Amino acid sequence: MISGAEIMVKCLQKEGVEIVFGYPGAVICPFFDELHNTDIKAVLVRQEQNAAHAASGYARALSKVGVCVATSGPGALNMITGIATAYMDSIPLIAITGQVKSDVLGRDVFQEADITGACESFVKHSYLVKDTADLPRVFREAFHIASTGRPGPVLIDVPVDIQQGEIEEFTYPEKVNIIGYKPSVHGHPMQIKRALEMIYASERPVICAGGGVLTSGAKPKFREFIEKTGIPVVSTMMGIGIMPSDDPQYIGMLGSHGRKAANITVHNADLIILCGARVGDRAVASPDQVVEHANVIHIDIDPAEIGKNMKTSIPIVGDMRNVLNQLLKDIDYKTPSGWIEQVTLWKKEYEPVPDRFDGYVEPKSFIADLSGMVRAKAIMCADVGQNQIWCANNCRLRDGRFFTSGGMGTMGYSVPAAIGAKLARPSRDVIAVCGDGSFQMSMNELATIAVEKLNIKIIIMRNTVLGMVHELQDKFYGSRYAVTELETVPDFVSLAQSYGIEAAYASSNDEALELSKNMLKSDKPFVLVCNVHPGTTSI
Amino acid sequence: MKYTLSVLVENHPGVLSKVSGLFSRRAFNIESLAVGITEDPNISRMTIVADGDEYVIEQLEKQLNKVIPVIKVRTYTNGEFISRELSLIKVSCQPKQRVDIMAIAELMEAKIVDVSVNTITLQFADTIERFETLTDLLKPYGIREIVRTGTVAIEKDSIACRK
Numbered sequence: 001m002i003s004g005a006e007i008m009v010k011c012l013q014k015e016g017v018e019i020v021f022g023y024p025g026a027v028i029c030p031f032f033d034e035l036h037n038t039d040i041k042a043v044l045v046r047q048e049q050n051a052a053h054a055a056s057g058y059a060r061a062l063s064k065v066g067v068c069v070a071t072s073g074p075g076a077l078n079m080i081t082g083i084a085t086a087y088m089d090s091i092p093l094i095a096i097t098g099q100v101k102s103d104v105l106g107r108d109v110f111q112e113a114d115i116t117g118a119c120e121s122f123v124k125h126s127y128l129v130k131d132t133a134d135l136p137r138v139f140r141e142a143f144h145i146a147s148t149g150r151p152g153p154v155l156i157d158v159p160v161d162i163q164q165g166e167i168e169e170f171t172y173p174e175k176v177n178i179i180g181y182k183p184s185v186h187g188h189p190m191q192i193k194r195a196l197e198m199i200y201a202s203e204r205p206v207i208c209a210g211g212g213v214l215t216s217g218a219k220p221k222f223r224e225f226i227e228k229t230g231i232p233v234v235s236t237m238m239g240i241g242i243m244p245s246d247d248p249q250y251i252g253m254l255g256s257h258g259r260k261a262a263n264i265t266v267h268n269a270d271l272i273i274l275c276g277a278r279v280g281d282r283a284v285a286s287p288d289q290v291v292e293h294a295n296v297i298h299i300d301i302d303p304a305e306i307g308k309n310m311k312t313s314i315p316i317v318g319d320m321r322n323v324l325n326q327l328l329k330d331i332d333y334k335t336p337s338g339w340i341e342q343v344t345l346w347k348k349e350y351e352p353v354p355d356r357f358d359g360y361v362e363p364k365s366f367i368a369d370l371s372g373m374v375r376a377k378a379i380m381c382a383d384v385g386q387n388q389i390w391c392a393n394n395c396r397l398r399d400g401r402f403f404t405s406g407g408m409g410t411m412g413y414s415v416p417a418a419i420g421a422k423l424a425r426p427s428r429d430v431i432a433v434c435g436d437g438s439f440q441m442s443m444n445e446l447a448t449i450a451v452e453k454l455n456i457k458i459i460i461m462r463n464t465v466l467g468m469v470h471e472l473q474d475k476f477y478g479s480r481y482a483v484t485e486l487e488t489v490p491d492f493v494s495l496a497q498s499y500g501i502e503a504a505y506a507s508s509n510d511e512a513l514e515l516s517k518n519m520l521k522s523d524k525p526f527v528l529v530c531n532v533h534p535g536t537t538s539i
Numbered sequence: 540m541k542y543t544l545s546v547l548v549e550n551h552p553g554v555l556s557k558v559s560g561l562f563s564r565r566a567f568n569i570e571s572l573a574v575g576i577t578e579d580p581n582i583s584r585m586t587i588v589a590d591g592d593e594y595v596i597e598q599l600e601k602q603l604n605k606v607i608p609v610i611k612v613r614t615y616t617n618g619e620f621i622s623r624e625l626s627l628i629k630v631s632c633q634p635k636q637r638v639d640i641m642a643i644a645e646l647m648e649a650k651i652v653d654v655s656v657n658t659i660t661l662q663f664a665d666t667i668e669r670f671e672t673l674t675d676l677l678k679p680y681g682i683r684e685i686v687r688t689g690t691v692a693i694e695k696d697s698i699a700c701r702k
Contacts, residue, residue, distance in 0.1 A: 180549065180607055180610040303601050304598070307597065308601075
C-alpha cells in the first residue's frame, strides 16, 4: 500500500524536482513528512508569497518548473500574489496546497479557504483532488500543462485525507491525454510565407522582443535572425537580456518607462515584428497610433494574445524557436542602411544624462557600473518601483539574465526570486536590486538567505520614499506626497548584521563601487545600502 | 450584435465556474448560458449567447479555448444552426379572457400547462424572436412571471452536408 503523500513525493521525483519552496501547516504535514525522507530539498521561506516568488526565480534560472508548497487557508491565501505574479509573466509553477478534510469541505472549518476558486482567474489550470488514486494523473497533467505551450502556474489543492489515503500501488502515467489542450507549436507555412513577403517589402522594420523569446529558449535562433537581417531590436521589460545591452543593433526597452529612442523607432517603423511579446499597456501606450503607419507581424504561442492589444497584419501562432527556424530557412533580407543609420542616430541623440546629487549615490550609473563588474552570466533581479526602471534601462547585460515582476509589478519580488535563482544556479553571480520600500516587503527572507548560506548580493536603493509613486505625485498631484514618505526606515546595515549578514552604507558612487568590488570577491551574502536622493527620477 | 457560441467541455465539477468566471473577468456580456450533458456522458455542451462586436467575439473564442477543459468552440453564423429556448410564462387571466389567451397560445403553438382562477401558464419552445412576439401578444393581459432556460442550438446538417 502507498499513501497519497508518498505518491505526491514520488510524482515530484518522477518530474525531476530537486527543490521545493514552502511553509508547513497542519494539513500539508503528511506531504512534508514524506518529503523529509528523500533527496528533494525543502527550503523554508519566511512567508508563503515568497515561496512562489522563489520558485519563480528558480524556474526562470533553470527553464524548469518551480514548485512551491503551502498549507490550507492563510498559507494558500498568502501564496496567491506570488501565483498571480507568475501567471502574468508566464512562469511555469506548480503550487501545491494542503486542504481541510474533503468530507468537511465547504463548512468553513478552521483554516479553510476555497483556494482553487480564489485563484481561478490567474492560474493556467487548477485541481482539487478528491481521490487518492487521481494523484498520479493530476501531477502528470499539471507538470505538462505548466511547462508546455505558454507556461504558467498550475495549482494542486490536496485535502489532508487524500494525502493520508492509501492505494494499492503507484504507477506514473507515461502519456498525458488532455483532449482540450494541444498547443500549436509550429507556425503555419502559409503565414510564414506571407510574413517573409511582408519583411521583404518593408523599408523601416523593427523587432520587438518579449519574454516569449527567452521562455522558448530561442535566444540563439533570435540572434541568428537579427544578425542575418540587420533589423534593429527593441525589447519589452520581459525581453531584457535577449540582446547584450551594448549591442549596436539593440536600441533598448520600449514603453512609458523605456528609452525614448526605442519608442521613436517603433513610431517611425513601417513594419513591427512582435516576437513573444503581448503589447502590454506599459510597453505600447497607444497601439492604435502605431498600426496607422506600420504593418504588424505577431508571433506568439498564445493565439489569444494576437490581436488582443494591437491589430495584427499577419498572425503566426507557434513556439518562437520553431517559427524563427521556419523563417530562417528561406529569409533573404537586409535592412536598408539608411534606416539603420537613422536608428543609431536616435539612440545617440536620446541617450539619457543622469542627474547627480552630492552626498548621494546616483543609481543609474551605479547600476551600469556594477553590472559591468559582475560575471557575464550574472542574474540580476530587479524589484518594482524606480529601482526596476533604473535596472531595466541601465543594466549592462552580456550573457546574463534579468528577472523582475514585469506584468504584475509585485513589490518584494527581487529578494525571494534571487533566492530561487541562486539555488538554481549556484555558480552564477546573483544580485537583487530593490528600493527601501520593496525590500521591506520581503526582508524577512534575510533569514532564509542566512540559513541556506546563499551568496546573494542585495542592493538597497535607500531614498526613504516610495519613489515611483512619489515621482507620480510630483508630476500629476502637485507634489502632495500622500502616504509615500517612509519617514522611518530601519538601519538596514544593523538589520542585516543581526541575521549574521555583512552589510555597509554608501553615500557616493565611488564608495558604492569600492564596496561592490569587495562584495563581489566574497562568497558570502552582502547587503549594500545606497543612499539615493529622493528627487532622482526613474528615467 | 448577438452571437451564438457552442462550447464542448469536459464534464467535470468546476468547469462551469471556470467558464463563467471568464465572462466577468474579461468583461464579456453574455445574454444566456445553457449547459447540459451530450450524447457522451463525459462531455457537456454549453450554448452561450453573447453580445459584442467581432473583436469581442474573437477574444471570447480565444479565451474560451485557453480554458483547459474546453474541448471545442464554435461560433455559429446566421442560417447554419437551429436554436430554441424553452420558456414558461405565467399570465394574469380573468375567466372571460381565457378563450382569447387560448387562441394566442394556439396561434403561436404554445402549450397550456397550468390554469388557475386568475392565471394561465404557457410553455413555449421556440426562437428568441418568436418568444418576443408571444410576450408582446400576452403583455396586455399582464405577464406575472417568465422563466427562460437560455438558448440551446444545434448545427443544421442539411447545410453541413452540402459543404
